[in-house]
Amino acid sequence: MTDDLLTRAHALDAADPLSGYRDRFITPPATELLSYLDGNSLGRPLEATARLIDEFIREQWGGRLIRGWDEGWLEWPLTLGDRLGAVALGAAAGQTVVADSTTVLIYKLARAAVDARPGRRKVVLDTDNFPTDRYVLEGIASERGLELVWIETDPSRGVEPSQVAAVVDDETALVLFSHVAYRSGWVADVVEINRIVHAAGALAMWDLCHSAGSVPIALDEWGVDLAVGCTYKYLNGGPGAPAFAYLRRGLQGELRQPIQGWMGHRASFEMGHGYEPAPGIRALLSGTPPILAMVPLHANLDMLAEAGIEAVRAKSLLLTDYVLELADAWLVPHGVEVISPRDVTRRGGHVTLRRAGFRELLEPLWDSGVIPDYRRPDGLRIGPAPLSTSFAEIHQGLAVLRDLVEKQR
Structure with missing residues (x-):
């Protein structure tokens, strides 16, 4: 089942028309960040943002100074x-x-x-x-x-x-x-x-x-x-x-x-x-x-x-569908509850999982390079950002969560 789910992730990534946008983001090496699942809390920076800020400081602020207000x-x-x-x-x-x-x-x-x-x-x-x-x-x-x-x-x-x-x-x-x-x-x-x-x-x-x-x-x-x-x-x-x-x-x-x-x-x-x-x-x-x-x-x-909000939404739904697929296969059997809508017309861009004891898993998740979002009292929000998150990244992150849940039980 795990191999089938990973194969599915690779197939979804290969078919993703927005996959090229991931290269536009500043992303740490996999040894530091394996899976970022908190795009619904803080988005990743763009390479273009770093260039714009440097240009603004050096040319607009540094070059034009107070004239920038009128310009x-x-x-x-x-x-x-x-x-x-x-x-x-x-x-x-x-x-x-x-x-x-x-x-x-x-x-x-x-x-x-x-x-x-x-x-x-x-x-x-x-x-x-x-x-x-x-x-x-x-x-x-x-x-x-x-x-x-x-x-x-x-x-x-x-x-x-x-x-x-x-x-x-x-x-x-x-x-x-x-x-x-x-x-x-x-x-x-x-x-x-x-x-x-x-x-x-x-x-x-x-x-x-x-x-x-x-x-x-x-x-x-x-x-x-x-x-x-x-x-x-x-x-x-x-x-x-x-x-x-x-x-x-x-x-x-x-x-x-x-x-x-x-x-x-x-x-x-x-x-x-x-x-x-x-x-x-x-x-x-x-x-x-x-x-x-x-x-x-x-x-x-x-x-x-450039990407278009409709295309972003289409990928967002595919990403959260895949989160639900992995959760049902790996986490629900261990007492994890999905508390987000399964109806795509009522589901936003993240999926919340609930289980007593999730708070204890935050530190080992972060140590493993997996960053979800925690909401008291017992919820983990999985928030893939459509333009910066791959399906394989979701698979990697939830696989770590699965192993920790199994060990915790």
Whole structure:
């Protein structure tokens, strides 16, 4: 069986139309890294990124110095936002901006949203959403005297339209859910949930951190009001890379974000008295943009545009199908449970395996050069990145996990 599964991995790699993209990434030798299965947490760097950063430091920063602001840097949050919207988000120009961290942007948009629905005192969220989303909304509720309405979600699934319909009413100001659940990889029914929320007169906000760059997104078509996502996972922006925010054009001017800084002013360099927000998506900016941290996005968006998000998604599903095949053959017989959807229409870009005692296997896995992602209390997330992960790499990593599970038992 093992030989058959390895033969299958080699056949899938041979037939993979995206296999050539693996050579574009900086990858340690196999003696140091056997299998990287955490692309859903931090993407690998591109060789092109290293060249761009060196060029930026030496030629743009070092050569142009402060003149760089007038020669393009000031517009990067918007121009990169537009490019990201076109390549990965299904968003027309003028609705996406790159700035700040995910947490800060969630705060900006969520605060603006509840303030734009005065008299509505409820915010709906789910118990298994990523902690930042929950913590930020808890803080906003405390600030604004709002009631949090919690949907109890199954950690092996995600929020369902019927659950949303059961709690959303004419007192709801905002709902916030994840497009792809960080724990299980469950893909939410964004269109139907938006329909339910809008029928109640509320605003719908989505966290795209685990889908941007991996799962096709159509924010305009789906009728999304607000969205936030990070760029260091499938978009390979690097540790702490800036996040992005989407604000539907029809809401611009109506929503006013709460962190009023000079870059979001209608005339940043007038240095005048009183805050007047800039028109359009620029109003979401606050302080000086993190220009150096934006450099890697240029390289990855070029690559993603070339590969195509639909092709990336097709390979992602093949990769996670293969993870499930290996898990069923090697791990499930030893008490490991798959808690991610098997239905491809509901499965994002990673597969979560659950078993008591997985925490004890992290150190030996890392010592063996195998890097998955661990989520308390007992979950291992297997997150292959379609443009940098091969099927043989998955086979190698899960073979090590299998041997450790067998030894642990």
